[in-house]
Amino acid sequence: QKEVEQNSGPLSVPEGAIASLNCTYSDRGSQSFFWYRQYSGKSPELIMFIYSNGDKEDGRFTAQLNKASQYVSLLIRDSQPSDSATYLCAVGRGTDKLIFGTGTRLQVFP
Amino acid sequence: ETGVTQSPTHLIKTRGQQVTLRCSSQSGHNTVSWYQQALGQGPQFIFQYYREEENGRGNFPPRFSGLQFPNYSSELNVNALELDDSALYLCASSTEDTQYFGPGTRLTVL
Numbered sequence: 001q002k003e004v005e006q007n008s009g010p011l012s013v014p015e016g017a018i019a020s021l022n023c024t025y026s027d028r029g030s031q032s033f034f035w036y037r038q039y040s041g042k043s044p045e046l047i048m049f050i051y052s053n054g055d056k057e058d059g060r061f062t063a064q065l066n067k068a069s070q071y072v073s074l075l076i077r078d079s080q081p082s083d084s085a086t087y088l089c090a091v092g093r094g095t096d097k098l099i100f101g102t103g104t105r106l107q108v109f110p
Numbered sequence: 111e112t113g114v115t116q117s118p119t120h121l122i123k124t125r126g127q128q129v130t131l132r133c134s135s136q137s138g139h140n141t142v143s144w145y146q147q148a149l150g151q152g153p154q155f156i157f158q159y160y161r162e163e164e165n166g167r168g169n170f171p172p173r174f175s176g177l178q179f180p181n182y183s184s185e186l187n188v189n190a191l192e193l194d195d196s197a198l199y200l201c202a203s204s205t206e207d208t209q210y211f212g213p214g215t216r217l218t219v220l
Contacts, residue, residue, distance in 0.1 A: 004152070034208065043200055043214040044153065049207060088152050096143050096204040097166050100152030 003027060004091050006101035013108055019076040021104050023089030026070065033065055033072045034090040034098065037083075044088055048074070049095075079108045113139075114203045114212035122218045123191050131186040131215045133201030141165070141204040142184045144176060147214075148197045159184060191219045 004025045013019045021035075032051055036044035050056045050063040050072065062075040072091075076083055086105050090098040113136035123129050135142055141160045145153035155168035159178035173189040188195055196219045201212040 032208075036211075043198070043211045046208055046210060090152075095207060095209050096141055096158055096202070097155050097168075098143075098153075098209065099155070100145075102150070102152045 003099045004089055004101040006087075006089050006104045008102060009105040010107045011104055013079050013106070015079060015081060015108055015110050017079050017108075019079045019083065019106055019108070021074040021076070021087050021089075021106065023072045023074075023091075023101055024070055025072070025089075025091045025099075027091065027093075027099075028067075028070065029093055030067075030070075030091045032092045032095055032098075033063070034092075035061075035063060035072075035074045036088040036090060038086045038088055038103065040086075047087075076106075079106075081108050081110055084108050112203070112210035112212065114201060114210055116199075116201050116212040116215050118215060119213070120216045120218075122220065124220050125191055125193060127191050128187065128189045129191060129217060131188075131199050131201075131217070133184045133186070133212055135182045135184070135201070135203035135212075137182055139182060139203040139205065142178055142182075143202045143204065143209065144184075144186045145200040145202060145211075146170070146195075146197045147200060148194075153200055156186070188217075193219050195219050 086103040089101040092098040143158040144156040147153040157167040
């Protein structure tokens with residue numbers, strides 16, 4: 001079992017729709033959860049981090065964490081073609097030494 | 111802008127050679143981490159330095175080594191390069207809340 005699992009996709013959504021990206025993790029001691037966006041050939045760019053159970057909203061992005069189910073998700077509202085990228089879920093016991101999933105490729109079509 | 115810079119941007123080496131990659135992080139960020147990202151994979155943690163001391167290491171052989179300097183710069187050294195070392199190498203600087211990546215160095219081993 002992989003430590004952090006994501007569906008590789010691609011996840012295709014129409015412009016304006018909600019994109020839902022999911023991630024599960026195996027280490028119950030994990031305390032910090034991150035979502036990064038990575039465009040092809042570029043380095044990962046931080047979108048959001050979440051530490052507590054529940055929802056955290058930032059603009060069009062909402063991160064959801066359920067530690068009991070070892071599940072974290074990212075919702076992107078009003079998806080735009082510029083959101084097309086690979087989304088990486090990362091998990092850790094602090095803000096570093098993170099364990100990453102392989103990423104979900106999101107395609108937003110006009 | 112994350113305030114993390116890396117050099118060089120691209121590098122081509124041959125098998126068996128040695129390489130040094132460099133990173134400079136923001137003033138006051140005492141922790142620097144290095145990750146390797148192979149094509150189609152998520153970043154994998156190599157090691158971390160805190161106040162010039164190694165502070166954690168991932169599943170990488172000893173031919174991967176590093177240094178951190180008092181001026182918040184850091185180096186990743188890889189000896190006896192192998193073809194599988196071809197990857198994007200990412201330096202990350204940590205704050206209390208999260209971790210930011212530099213632009214990366216693309217290493218190709220022929």
